[in-house]
Amino acid sequence: MKTIQEVVESTIRKTPFIEEALNEKLINVSSLARVILPEVSRTLKKDIKIGAVMMAINRLSPVSELRIRKNIKKLALDLGDVIVRSDLCDFTFKNTASLLKEISKILSKSADSNDYFLTVSQGIFETNIVVSKNLQSYVEAIFEKETLIHSVVNLASITIKLPKENLEQSGVYYFILKQFAWANIAVQEVISTTHEMTIVVKEEDVNETFAILMDLKLN
Numbered sequence: 001m002k003t004i005q006e007v008v009e010s011t012i013r014k015t016p017f018i019e020e021a022l023n024e025k026l027i028n029v030s031s032l033a034r035v036i037l038p039e040v041s042r043t044l045k046k047d048i049k050i051g052a053v054m055m056a057i058n059r060l061s062p063v064s065e066l067r068i069r070k071n072i073k074k075l076a077l078d079l080g081d082v083i084v085r086s087d088l089c090d091f092t093f094k095n096t097a098s099l100l101k102e103i104s105k106i107l108s109k110s111a112d113s114n115d116y117f118l119t120v121s122q123g124i125f126e127t128n129i130v131v132s133k134n135l136q137s138y139v140e141a142i143f144e145k146e147t148l149i150h151s152v153v154n155l156a157s158i159t160i161k162l163p164k165e166n167l168e169q170s171g172v173y174y175f176i177l178k179q180f181a182w183a184n185i186a187v188q189e190v191i192s193t194t195h196e197m198t199i200v201v202k203e204e205d206v207n208e209t210f211a212i213l214m215d216l217k218l219n
Helices: 003-011 015-023 029-044 050-058 063-077 096-112 131-142 172-182 205-218
Strands: 082-094 118-122 126-134 148-161 187-193 195-200
Touching: 003 015, 003 029, 003 050, 015 029, 029 050, 082 131, 082 205, 096 118, 096 126, 096 131, 118 187, 126 131, 126 148, 126 187, 148 205, 172 187, 172 195, 172 205, 195 205
Parallel strands: none
Antiparallel strands: 082 126, 082 148, 118 126, 148 195, 187 195
16 A cells, blocks of 8 residues: 555656756745645545645655756766757658658758758658758658648757767756756757757747757856
8 A cells, every 4th residue: 555655756756847846945845735635635545634745745855866967967068069950841741651652752852962951750650851941842842642730830950969878867858858848948849869869949949949958068
């Protein structure tokens, strides 16, 4: 049978922002206890006093979370070049046999010039293509008969070179992406390879996005 401490801890762990705010002393413990009290009571199937929940919150150990944050912070300091590209378009198509065959054409076209930006991400049901604006009409022509699920223009990308150690450390992507969530920046796409991470945002957000990433490197 679960204890109050275990239920309170698992409830708070579901929302990382709350956990971090607690560690930074930004949340009132009694207020948080009142919010999660109904869920704790439902899970344990009995009435729980708010004082018991407060005590459990105060007993939460930040050691593990702080250790992870310290290691990620060290990785952030080792982030490589940050490369910005503007004037991008984003297309999402339904996967079909013909679509997959036509992708080779856009790959061949992009190989003709270093000025072209192109990423292709194939999912189970759909394929996402992010390209330079100068390839927009070419993509629209090639995939004219395909099912377009979503498209958006006036985007920009920021590519980050990650250190090799990122593969061994949990939370790297969360540590980076949470900065954008706190800044209310809507990330349009996240494209990654083993040692690169590309964030696609609206052009109006690119300056703030870049500033956040540079702040991670410098502080």
